[in-house]
Amino acid sequence: MREGAVMSRVVRALVYGDVDLNLxxxxxxxAQSTVQALSLAGCETRLVLKAPVRTGRLTDPLAGLPGVTVVRPAEERLVDGQRGRPLSPVQASRLLARLDREEACDLLVLRGRRLVGQVVADGHFGGRIWAYLTDIPQSAATMTEQARAELASIAVASRRLLCQTEELRCLLETWVPEACGRSVLCPPAVPEPSFEVPCRDQPHDPLRLVYTGKFAPLWNTLPMTQLPSLLARRGVHVELHTVGDKIHDDPAQPGFRDAMFRSLHGGTPGVRHHGGQPREEAMRIAAACDLGLGWRDPLLDSSLELSTKVLEFGSLGLPVVLNRTPAHEALLGVGYPLYVDGRAGPEDAAAAIARAARDPGARRLAVDRCRDAAGRYTLEAAAARWRTHLDQAFPPAPAAVTGRTRPLRVGVAGHDLKFFTRILDHLRALPGLDVRVDAWPALAGHDPAASRELADWADVVIVEWCGPAAVWYSRHKRRGSRLVIRLHRFELDAVWPRQVDIGAVDQVVCVSPYYARRTLEHTGWPAAKVTVVPNWVDADQLDRPKTPGAQFRLGMIGIAPSRKRLDLGLDVLQTLRARDRRWHLSVKSQPPWQYWWIWNKAEERAHYDAILRRVQTSPLLRGAVVFDEFGADVAGWLRRVGHVLSTSDDESFHLAPAEGMASGAVPALLPWPGADEIYDRRWIHDGPAAMAEAIAALGDPATWRAAAGLARAQVRESYALDRVTAAWTDLVTG
Incomplete structure (x- = not known):
């Protein structure tokens, strides 16, 4: 393992982007920065090129990196019929499969929606794809059902979906439930300059503007060439320096390519074009300038991507003129001084440049904001993110299974594995374990032959829920195997625990101390056979920046059946709104009428009828309660929530407060039995009035953030996914 790498074993990556590295x-x-970051993270990486190499500006710096190999299909004649042309998605998919057969990879990092779709369709890399997708529909109007279905197929086949921004990740999870739990942030990365960056106290005369990258209509590269003459009329002398050799041929603007070429090469006054340059040389040219240009057409204002060039300029201490957009405000702050209104045309950009030229304070503030922003997107930071992702995906082999002559055989059985998914993913990822699943199609329905085969095969069987599956496996346990049953809550009131042959069971897992005690009281089982392993919380997935106004929004997840007590949540909201009308409540839940076993009960229908009437008629509640669609996109939903309520009559664990805590929301619970053994007593209140009082006391933003930070730290310490999976690993392999 190379210095700086922390992964437990060498991980092999294949990287391919549907991009031409000559441009x-x-x-x-x-592509270049991904390979650099993977190398820093300790990966052995093969970068496969799409096109024949005409310039090594991007590939040459990779040649000497530890563990990096650049595969050149054209030069190495790996693809019949390529003949100097770029690879098509079909050719690329077949070549990647061939390279994998020759030397297997652990992960395949891909960029380009058409390419990823082709690789998924070919089916060779199922479960190993790490797909970086930016070219996806980024609005409701463009997210067709066909596009959604295609993205769902990609998500199912992928180990991870790499999202450039939080906004892109939330959009993807909202439209594609299959992406939830698989999507991780992978923002752009910029290298630290390898040369001394010049001091910017005194700008050049004339002022030097710089643009690097592609030349395209929506990037305003043609209007940029007008800036020297426009600014001359304002008494500001400037030069425009441009770097790049990729000029788009846009069918919608047939004259653009020729006009752009003439402006760059035809001696336009004040324009100095440097052509295509290696990345480091382009950075040197930019560093010798005073002001970067990131000004674009307003059609791009809704983009959910980050501009690599803005970050690169920031790493050089170079302030940037760019459009005011939500993404840029999140990056640089609302008060950044060099925003332009993209709709106003070149004159607005000229005004911002003139401001930078004449106001040293504005220029200094812009420099500081851009430099600080770029500091969060270094290659070292990218490598650290990759290490985290890879350590989670490729955990070390448990000590208990090392030295075995064959893998430990683990069977998982049950009718509903939704609470076990991430534990199952972890067990499948562990070296030295062979994991199979007996998925029962119904609570009491299964294929006895398949279950018998699993029972005879497995060294360890885990049964999720103490229901009919637990009864069956306790009566068909193979001699020498181990049987672990996880009991939740509803099973205690049913007949199944009494039907389980406890003598055949090695361990019963409960999710809380209270329900472990109830289980012992109810069943009389030996205390040594009952243990507590809490529910897991994917703290990394849930820990996302809050949206504006989140502090004054309450949240409830799951309101059916009536014992969840939405009515008490409304009491809390009503009390808060009597003081401050900024308070609102968001409810994320399946409506109760979609559960037939609930809606068949007259008392349940009456409960919800009263609640809905109250929401519609109460002056304090009307318009203040939002019922959001039930779905897997809880992490994105929680970004809008500052306080998560748990007002239930009873719960076995109640995951919602823990998920809220991981998201940076403050929990508020009523004292249902066992709550104080799961959650800190400071979050538990005697009734709705006390709950409202405690929430109102956090009205100061700094006080609320401090409480949220404490809650986040607590849930990570007790219920973070890695801690819970470690406990299950010990349970299975011990």
């Missing part, structure tokens, strides 16, 4: 733009730079 320097954001997508080509992505």
């Amino acid at each position: 320097i733009d954001g997508s080509a730079v992505w």
Whole structure:
């Protein structure tokens, strides 16, 4: 393992982007920086090129990196019929499969929706794809059912979906439930300059503007060439320096390519074009300038991507003129001084440049904001993110299974594995374990032959829920195997625990101390056979920045059946709104009428009828309660929530407060039995009035953030996914 790597074993990556690395733009730079970051993270990486190498500006710096190999299909004649042309998605998919057969990879990092779709369709890399997708529909109007279905197929076949921004990740999870739990952040990465960056106290005369990248209509590269003359009329003398050799041929603007070429090469006054350059040389040219240009057409204002060039300029201490957009405000702050209104045309950009030229304070503030932003997107930071992702995906072999002559055989059985998914993913990822699943199609329905085969095969069987499956496996346990049953809550009131042959059971797992005690009281089982392993919380997935106004929004997840007590949540909201009308409540739940076993009960229907009437008629509640669609996109939903309520009559664990805590929301619970053994007593209140009082006391933003930080730290310490999977690993392999 190379210095700096922390992974437990060498991980082998194949990297391919549907991009031409001869042309320097954001997508080509992505390929280079991804390989650099993977190398820093300790990966052995093969970068496969799409096109024949005409310039080594991006590939040459990779040649000497530890563990990196650049595969050149054209030069190595790996693909029949390529003949100097770029690979098509079909050719690329077949070549990647061939390279994998020759030397298997652990992960395949891909960029480009058409390419990823082809690789998924070919089916060779199922479960090993790490797909980086930016070219996806980024609005409701463009997210067709066909596009959604295609993205769902990609998500199911992928180990991870790499999202450039939080906004892109949340959009993907909202439209594609299959992406939830698989999507991780993978923002752009910029290298630290390898040369001394000049001091910017005194700008050049004339002022030097710089643009690097592709030349395209929506990037305003043609209007940029007008800036020297426009600014001359304002008494500001400037030069425009441009770097790049990729000029788009846009069918919608047939004259653009020729006009752009003439402006760059035809001696336009004040324009100095440096052509295509290696990335480091382009950075040197930019560093010798005073102001970067990231000004674009307003059609791009809704983009959910980050501009690599803005970050690269920031790493050089170079302030950037760019459009005011939500993404840029999140990156640089609302008060950044060099925003332009993209709709106003070149004059607005000229005004911002003139401000930078004449106002040293504005220029200094812009420099500081851009430099600080870039500091969060270094290659070292990218490598650290990759290490985290890879350590989670490729955990070390448990000590208990090392030295075995064959893998430990683990069977998982049950009718509903939704609470076990991430534990199952972890067990499958562990070296030295062979994991199979007996998925019962119904609570009491299964294929006895398949279950018998699993029971005879497995060294360890885990049964999720103490229901009919637990009864069956306790009566068909193979001699010498181990049987672990996880009991939740509803099973205690049913007949199944009494039907289980406890003598055949090695361990019963409960999710809380209270329900472990109830289980012992109810069943009389030996205390040594009952243990507590809490529910897991994917703290990394849930820990996302809050949206504006989140502090004044309550959240409830799951309101059916009536014992969840939405009515008490409304009491809390009503009390808060009597003081401050900013308070709102968001409810994320399946409606109760979609559960037939609930809606068949007259008392349940009456409960919800009263609640809905109250929401519609109460002056304090009307318009303040939002019922959001039930779905897997809890992490994105929680970004809008500052306080998560648990007002139930009873719960076995109640995951919602823990998920809220991981998201940076403050929990508020009523004292249902066992709550104080799961959650800190400071979050538990005697009734709705006390709950409202405690929430109102966190009205100061700093006080609320401090409480949220404490809650986040607590849930990570007790219920973070890695801690819970470690406990299950010990349970299975011990």
